[in-house]
Amino acid sequence: MRIGIVNDTVIAVEALRRVVAKVPEYKLVWVAYDGVEAVSKCLADTPDLILMDIIMPSMDGVEATRQIMTQSPCAILLVTASVNRYAAKVFEAMGYGALDAINTPALGNGQQTEGSTGLLNKIATIARLIGKSSPPRSHQPDYYQESLSPLIIIGSSTGGPQALATILAQFPQDFHAAVVIVQHIDAQFAEGLAMWLDEQIPLSVQLAIPGTSPQPGKILIAGTNHHLVMRSDRTLVYQQQPLDSFYHPSVDVFFKSVATHWKKPGIGILLTGMGRDGAQGLKLLREAGWHTIAQDAKTCIVYGMPKAAAELEAAVEILPLEAIASACRRKLFSSK
Structure with missing residues (x-):
């Protein structure tokens, strides 16, 4: 794969x-030191992938991304x-077509480059996405399922909110699972819900901050009016797309993002809601091997979302609210 920096x-x-240079199948074709130079070089020689900085003189990475995707489109990783x-x-550049973002690896003493694994994983993912051959696994360290x-x-x-409190109150302080929640609530009330x-x-409850990953014993809640999504490196970010989604x-x-990127099957739960x-999404999780649970009609305030899941046969179990936490503990214990 041909790469520009x-x-x-x-x-x-x-x-x-x-x-x-760590992967023989990757070839560095050119380097540009600002956005203007990048646009020019991309017009003359469009690579398969560009590793694009954001903050640069003359023209930043956002405008460079916009112009490149208009004039000579290719895959761009911020x-x-x-x-x-x-x-x-970053989000603005993604709006113009950048595929993903990651922090720049650090150049340490000697020949060591710290933080290169995450970047190599992202490059490999993009290579598969655009139809380029992926590098051998020996050159592409991955996150093993056992480490998740x-x-x-x-x-x-x-x-x-009350349903969540009922379930989460039954998890002990030394609970070894990570929990991430998407509750339909306006961003101005999200912090109050977490508190x-x-x-x-x-357990500790916090709003999900972009760039963080799910951690055992911690509960993260979506905290903006944009969609919470999981990226290929298992970090959480917010994005505006898809705009046509009724709920934000x-x-x-x-x-759906978790089903794609969290390779170790966990537990997906769908609670009361219109x-x-x-x-x-719950059906995709079930198809990916997750244990899926929908709240039953009797204990729902509104039996809409769980009912839709039941109709799609997306739920392995349909349970009353009070039984969901114990089902989670039982499933987690049996899989240890």
Whole structure:
């Protein structure tokens, strides 16, 4: 695969160059030191993939991405000093067609480049996406299933906060699974929900911050009006697409991203709520080997989302609210 590097920092360019050189199938075709040069070089010689910095003089990575995707489109991976710090620009560049983002690997002493594994994984994923041959596994360290903690993901809507409190209160403080929740609630109330749940249950509850990963014993809640999604490196981010989704955040969008990127099957739960959001995502999880649970009609405030899941046969179990936590503990214990 032919790769171009765009970065105004010599040290960063060298770090990226060394990462690319680790895989014989990857060929560095050119280096540009700002967006203007990148647009020009891409017009003359369009690579398969560009590793694009965000903050640069003359023309930043956002505008460079926009122009390249208009004039000579190719795959673009944003590689910048801090994805979290420049999140607004990262999302803007993704709106113009950039595929993903990751922090720039650090160039340490000697020939070692710290943080190269994540970048190599992303490059390999993009190579498969655009139809280029993936490198041999010996050159592409991956996240092994055994290293992933047990994961529980929950979608809920009308009546969800109390239902969540009922389930989460039954998990002990030393609970070894990670929990991520998408609740249909406006962003201005999300922090209040997290604080309220944190007071009700033994485990720590926080809003999901872009770039963080699910961790055992911690509960993360979607905290913006954009969709919470999991990326290929198992970190969580927010994105506006798909815009036509009725709910923002959408349970379906989150469930589908997890089914794609969290390779160790966990537990997916769909709770009370109006509409059908989450049903298709729950079905994808079940097809991927996850243990899926839908709340039953009797204990739902609104039997909409779980009903849709039941109609699709997306749920392995349909349970009353009070039985869901014990089912999770039983499933996690049996899989240890």
